[in-house]
Amino acid sequence: MRRLHGPRDTGAVATEFALLMAFMPLPFLAFGIIDYGEVMAQATNLTATVRGAAEYARGAVVEGGISALPPGSAIASQLNTGATLTTASFCTCADGTSVSCTWTCSVSGDTRVLQYVAVSGSQTFTPLISATWSFPATVNARTVLRTR
Amino acid sequence: MAPRDPMVSKAADWHRPIWARFWRDRRGAVAVAVAVLLPVLIGFAGLGVEVGWWFWIQRQNQSAADAAAISAALEIAEGVTTNASAAAIIAANYNLFSTSPPNTLTVYLCFGFKVGSACNTSGSTGTPNAVQVVLTQPLNTTFANFITAIWGPNVNTVTITTTAIAGISPPCAAPPPPHCVYLAL
Numbered sequence: 001m002r003r004l005h006g007p008r009d010t011g012a013v014a015t016e017f018a019l020l021m022a023f024m025p026l027p028f029l030a031f032g033i034i035d036y037g038e039v040m041a042q043a044t045n046l047t048a049t050v051r052g053a054a055e056y057a058r059g060a061v062v063e064g065g066i067s068a069l070p071p072g073s074a075i076a077s078q079l080n081t082g083a084t085l086t087t088a089s090f091c092t093c094a095d096g097t098s099v100s101c102t103w104t105c106s107v108s109g110d111t112r113v114l115q116y117v118a119v120s121g122s123q124t125f126t127p128l129i130s131a132t133w134s135f136p137a138t139v140n141a142r143t144v145l146r147t148r
Numbered sequence: 149m150a151p152r153d154p155m156v157s158k159a160a161d162w163h164r165p166i167w168a169r170f171w172r173d174r175r176g177a178v179a180v181a182v183a184v185l186l187p188v189l190i191g192f193a194g195l196g197v198e199v200g201w202w203f204w205i206q207r208q209n210q211s212a213a214d215a216a217a218i219s220a221a222l223e224i225a226e227g228v229t230t231n232a233s234a235a236a237i238i239a240a241n242y243n244l245f246s247t248s249p250p251n252t253l254t255v256y257l258c259f260g261f262k263v264g265s266a267c268n269t270s271g272s273t274g275t276p277n278a279v280q281v282v283l284t285q286p287l288n289t290t291f292a293n294f295i296t297a298i299w300g301p302n303v304n305t306v307t308i309t310t311t312a313i314a315g316i317s318p319p320c321a322a323p324p325p326p327h328c329v330y331l332a333l
Contacts (some may be wrong), residue, residue: 016178033193036184040200047207051214055331058218094231096238114219114235116242143211144242146219146235 035127039139042125049081050121052145057117061147068103069117083123089147091115098125118144121144155255192289202287206308209283212245214331215313217281221314221329224276232257236281245283256280261315263332278315278332284308 053075062067072085091113092098093105105111122143149167164172219239220232233255237247247253258267261278269280296303315332 003258012315015177017182029190029193033197036197037200040204041262044204047211051153051211094228096234096236109175110231111229112226114222116239118242139188142244145215145241146222148222 003032010091017065031128038127040124044140046139047082047120048145049079049083050085050141050143051120052079053085053121054117054119054145057119058145058147061089061117063109066068066115066147072119072121081121083121084119085117085119088118088120089115090118115147117146118142121128164214191291191295198289198291202306202308204286204289208243208307209285209310210312211243212240213281213283213310214314215243216240216245216253216255216283217279217312217314218329218331220279220281221316223236224257224279225246225316225328227289228233229257230278232279234242236279240281240283251285252283254282256282258313261313261332263315276316277318278313280311282309 012043026052028036053072056078057069062071066089069087071087072087075087076083076085086147089101089104090098091101094107094110094114099113101113101115103113105113120140122138122140124137125139157185162169202267216236216239220236223229223232223235235251240247240253245251245253256269256279257268257276258269258278259274259276259281260268261276267278267280287304289304289306292306293302293304313332314328317328317330326331
């Protein structure tokens with residue numbers, strides 16, 4: 001009976017630790033790192049997906065001309081990805097100035113028009129502690145490859 | 149055994165010097181332990197985050213290096229070798245790689261290149277048949293700096309290096325035939 005009613009400090013350290021943790025940023029740190037890791041994993045996956053999509057789009061344009069540039073949704077279903085992909089193309093002169101693709105450049109005698117395909121991808125991300133950390137709600141990636 | 153009431157033990161050693169009483173006082177011991185351990189926990193968690201960030205930058209830069217190599221190879225395929233570096237820089241910038249210092253972009257012309265072999269920059273004959281682009285980006289470290297300072301010289305910058313080779317398979321008259329330029333690495 002003395003053990004039941006007398007003063008005991010068994011478990012006091014555990015209690016104290018639990019109380020401290022409740023006020024400490026450690027749980028937030030732990031969940032924050034989980035969220036961070038998830039964002040990093042998704043960003044890396046999306047970068048790889050967009051890279052693959054850009055090479056696919058470049059191949060299509062090199063083979064069949066700019067009219068053969070596939071829409072982003074077609075590549076997304078090919079790659080079986082849930083990310084939203086969009087494709088675009090643009091043209092520049094050799095010095096990097098943007099021009100219409102039907103333009104004739106003149107950069108110190110260089111009349112070529114350089115053509116690029118751009119693939120952008122985005123997907124939504126839901127963090128575990130969104131109210132505390134302001135992670136980006138969407139993860140984005142973009143790759144630009146030259147076709148000629 | 150006497151009960152370990154803190155106030156009792158406190159009263160029992162009232163005659164000791166203040167540092168001895170502080171040392172013997174058991175109250176708040178966990179708070180002290182947590183205060184000592186928390187910087188270690190945060191330091192290593194931060195190190196994990198930081199290293200993850202390096203690898204992500206490396207992935208991004210790899211895309212930029214590939215795009216730069218393709219663009220530089222197209223310049224050579226189209227017979228404008230002098231513009232290869234400028235084209236590589238433009239392509240890398242389109243892919244979010246800043247070429248302003250301290251970042252660097254170097255273009256090497258490879259002679260007699262075969263897929264799977266290294267870039268031979270000192271070839272003597274013929275035209276280059278591949279282009280190697282090397283990007284470097286030094287990153288300032290935060291957590292890695294603190295943690296490496298514990299045991300030795302601190303690592304205050306980490307250089308992210310990415311390499312890409314684009315091959316050119318002749319004949320490549322302008323405009324190049326399909327797949328004249330291919331990504332080799």
